[in-house]
Amino acid sequence: MKQFISFVKKEFHHIWRDKRTLFILLGMPIMQILIFGFALTNEVKNSQIAIFDQSNDAATQALRTELDASRYFDVVQDIHSYPEIEAAFKKGAIKLAVIFPENFANDLDHFNTAQVQLIADASDPNVANTLTNYATSIILDYQDRITNNRRLPYTIKAEMRMLYNPQLKGAYSFVPGVMAMVLMLVCTLMTAITIVREKELGTMEIMLVSPMRPFKIVAAKAVPYLLLSIVNITSILLLSVFVLDVPINGSLLLLIFEGILFTLTCLAFGLLISTKTDSQQTAMFIALTGMFLPTIMLSGFMFPIENMPLPLRVISNIVPAKWFYYIVKEVMIKGLGIGAVWKETLILTGMLLFLLVLSIRNFKIRLA
Amino acid sequence: MTTNNTAIQAEALTKRFGDFTAVDAISFEVKKGEIFGFLGANGAGKTTAMRMLCGLSIPTSGKASVAGFDVYKQTEQIKRSIGYMSQKFSLYEDLTVRENIRFYAGIYGKSDAFIKEKTAFLLRELHLEGEANKLVRSLPLGWKQKLAFSVAIFHEPEIVFLDEPTGGVDPVTRREFWNMIYKAAESGITIFVTTHYMDEAEYCNRVSIMVDGRIDALDTPAQLKKTFEARSMDEVFLKLARKAKRSGD
Numbered sequence: 001m002k003q004f005i006s007f008v009k010k011e012f013h014h015i016w017r018d019k020r021t022l023f024i025l026l027g028m029p030i031m032q033i034l035i036f037g038f039a040l041t042n043e044v045k046n047s048q049i050a051i052f053d054q055s056n057d058a059a060t061q062a063l064r065t066e067l068d069a070s071r072y073f074d075v076v077q078d079i080h081s082y083p084e085i086e087a088a089f090k091k092g093a094i095k096l097a098v099i100f101p102e103n104f105a106n107d108l109d110h111f112n113t114a115q116v117q118l119i120a121d122a123s124d125p126n127v128a129n130t131l132t133n134y135a136t137s138i139i140l141d142y143q144d145r146i147t148n149n150r151r152l153p154y155t156i157k158a159e160m161r162m163l164y165n166p167q168l169k170g171a172y173s174f175v176p177g178v179m180a181m182v183l184m185l186v187c188t189l190m191t192a193i194t195i196v197r198e199k200e201l202g203t204m205e206i207m208l209v210s211p212m213r214p215f216k217i218v219a220a221k222a223v224p225y226l227l228l229s230i231v232n233i234t235s236i237l238l239l240s241v242f243v244l245d246v247p248i249n250g251s252l253l254l255l256i257f258e259g260i261l262f263t264l265t266c267l268a269f270g271l272l273i274s275t276k277t278d279s280q281q282t283a284m285f286i287a288l289t290g291m292f293l294p295t296i297m298l299s300g301f302m303f304p305i306e307n308m309p310l311p312l313r314v315i316s317n318i319v320p321a322k323w324f325y326y327i328v329k330e331v332m333i334k335g336l337g338i339g340a341v342w343k344e345t346l347i348l349t350g351m352l353l354f355l356l357v358l359s360i361r362n363f364k365i366r367l368a
Numbered sequence: 369m370t371t372n373n374t375a376i377q378a379e380a381l382t383k384r385f386g387d388f389t390a391v392d393a394i395s396f397e398v399k400k401g402e403i404f405g406f407l408g409a410n411g412a413g414k415t416t417a418m419r420m421l422c423g424l425s426i427p428t429s430g431k432a433s434v435a436g437f438d439v440y441k442q443t444e445q446i447k448r449s450i451g452y453m454s455q456k457f458s459l460y461e462d463l464t465v466r467e468n469i470r471f472y473a474g475i476y477g478k479s480d481a482f483i484k485e486k487t488a489f490l491l492r493e494l495h496l497e498g499e500a501n502k503l504v505r506s507l508p509l510g511w512k513q514k515l516a517f518s519v520a521i522f523h524e525p526e527i528v529f530l531d532e533p534t535g536g537v538d539p540v541t542r543r544e545f546w547n548m549i550y551k552a553a554e555s556g557i558t559i560f561v562t563t564h565y566m567d568e569a570e571y572c573n574r575v576s577i578m579v580d581g582r583i584d585a586l587d588t589p590a591q592l593k594k595t596f597e598a599r600s601m602d603e604v605f606l607k608l609a610r611k612a613k614r615s616g617d
Contacts, residue, residue, distance in 0.1 A: 006474025010463065017462040017503075202456030209422050209452040209529075211444060212475045 003212050007220035014194070015224055025190070029182040029232045033239045036174045044130050049096040050077035050088050055104035059114070063142055067098065072134045089121055096120045096131045108146075164249075164334050171244040176328035177301030179236050180321040181292075183259065184266050186232060187225050188291045191270030192283040195221055199278055214363055222267045229263040230256075249335025258331065258341070261348050262324040266291075268355035269320075275362035295321040323348050374436075375400045375527050375558035376421060381430035383416050390416040392581035393430060398574075400526075403549065403559040405569045405589075408578030409609045414562050415531070417578070421560070422529055423447050435526045448476075451528035451557075453520035455535040457512050461505040465496055468504055469519060476523035490518050510541035514548060521552055528552065530561040534568065546571050566602040577605060579612050 015022055049067065053060050068075040077094060079085055088094045099117040101107075108114040118135050120128035144157075165172040195218075198204040207217055233256065240246040248255065269291060277283045296302055298312065299321035305313055316322050323344045330336045330344075338345070376398040383391040391413045398404045408414045419425040421434050423443030432439040435449035459468050466487065473483045491497045494514055504512060513533065521528050530549075534542045546568065553559050561572065569575050569589060576586040585592055585608060589601055598604045 003475045003477050006471055009474075010460070010467070010471045013463050013467055014460070201458065201460070202454050203458045203460065205424075205454055206452055206458045206472070207475065208424055209447060209450065210472075210475045211447045211477070 008223050011224045029236050032178045037244045046074050047095045048076045049073050050079045050094045052079040052099040054102045055100050057105035059105035060100045066138050171246045172333050175240040175246050176325050180324050183229050183263050184295045187263050187266030188270040189287040190225050191267050192273040192287050193280050195274035196280050196283040233259040248332050250331035255331050258327050265320045265352040272359035275359050294319045299325045301325055320351050376434050378432040381432045382428050384428045394583045401556050403553050403573045405572030405575035406562045411614050412578040413581040449526045451520040451525035453516050453530050453533050455532040457516040459504045459516050464501050466500045472519045473522050527558040569601040577608050579608055580614050584608050
């Protein structure tokens with residue numbers, strides 16, 4: 001035990017001396033949460049739009065007010081000819097143009113149908129899509145209100161309810177994603193690098209010649225990063241609850257338990273990398289391509305797995321982050337208990353054991 | 369077989385990697401308190417032999433005991449009884465002198481009282497009291513080397529293995545370093561040292577020279593020079609190494 005403690009102390013000295021890395025390790029989750037929370041959001045607010053109103057009647061005035069009043073749009077320009085529309089788009093002054101033809105209210109009154117044209121800047125397709133959807137739903141709302149006065153014979157109304165995330169906030173999906181990413185980075189990358197560094201320095205040799213058992217060496221290496229990860233999990237959760245208003249609907253204890261399980265899996269992977277490589281560069285390269293990229297691409301955090309071709313869907317199953325991401329979403333956002341995620345938890349545990357056995361075996365082979 | 373006066377004993381010790389025989393049935397004996405030079409060209413099998421004696425590698429065949437413990441079954445006891453220092457000096461540059469000492473003493477499971485007392489003694493001995501809380505990074509190479517040696521024998525091992533301990537160090541510092549080795553040997557520690565410098569071979573009590581995995585010569589430096597009709601150890605080494613069929617790595 002004494003050996004173990006002096007080893008852990010030494011590891012903390014290393015981490016503490018390297019202030020820059022420490023700052024990155026602790027600051028990264030905070031930065032990422034804030035960047036994702038405030039900058040990289042799919043929500044579109046206060047988009048600048050122009051209106052080309054050729055009718056200028058009660059109905060178009062009402063629609064204009066509705067659009068301007070919503071938090072998605074600001075009417076910044078009134079347009080009086082088609083060439084002006086193109087000019088405004090080219091200048092980048094507007095993202096959407098709404099065009100009412102002549103006799104809009106008149107058509108609506110007499111023919112029960114009127115047309116409105118939406119022109120969006122699709123150089124960013126996602127934004128264009130979102131904007132036209134918002135505008136359409138505002139227009140439909142208006143239509144609903146006026147048809148209430150004169151009953152139509154048949155109407156089907158779809159009523160939507162967004163469960164678990166009624167405001168459709170992006171934060172609900174990226175908080176679990178950032179958590180997976182940060183833990184992966186801290187644990188896999190850092191363990192791999194710190195063990196390989198000892199090999200490069202020649203200090204690993206001294207350790208192996210000492211009576212300290214290899215298993216203890218590895219465990220002592222892992223302890224500081226496990227603690228760092230717990231600090232990171234805590235700061236991510238605090239930020240998401242108090243800054244981004246993402247609630248923790250499920251059990252906090254379960255969430256932390258799953259976080260530690262995932263952390264250990266990452267540590268074991270880092271250990272495996274370190275047994276296979278002899279230079280810090282190689283270790284870093286393998287950790288980044290082998291773990292970090294799949295975590296971003298195949299965990300379902302950035303791109304929905306359901307839409308991927310079959311081979312990628314199959315491969316995504318061996319990415320630990322996929323399961324962790326799923327668990328965190330179920331527990332944190334949906335508020336489900338262990339009953340709902342025991343299968344995923346078991347899969348993660350299996351991965352942890354597999355990686356541990358594999359890396360400890362490799363560690364021993366190197367000694368013989 | 370192992371008498372009380374023997375630190376290391378090897379009998380037909382062999383290590384094969386597939387078809388390649390890295391160490392070919394070497395036999396030798398190192399007495400307690402002796403400074404034993406373990407010479408050989410690169411690739412002659414020195415490191416492999418040393419790894420077997422340190423308990424890092426299991427021999428393919430043959431017998432060997434270190435500090436009275438069997439290299440097959442008692443590697444744990446061996447590790448407890450030996451010290452080890454390599455060419456890289458193996459100190460942590462981002463730790464202070466004191467932290468390095470405490471760490472290495474710690475992994476040998478020494479008590480706090482022992483560490484405290486001996487650290488103070490060691491710092492005085494090395495004239496490093498003023499630098500105790502400075503990072504090792506800031507020390508000159510020669511001091512790092514002396515510190516590394518002191519750390520390797522801090523836990524008072526019976527035998528210390530030195531793997532090319534003077535690589536890259538200037539002649540004056542090397543001389544000082546050898547004074548430390550003599551002092552350690554006088555206190556009863558057996559020194560097992562590999563080196564490339566033939567003038568250093570002259571400082572050893574006895575020297576073995578490995579060629580192609582075998583020990584081709586083993587005697588006192590004076591006797592070796594007589595046997596090979598050479599004026600210096602350098603000449604002895606060259607005469608033997610020329611026969612080597614394996615190229616260095």
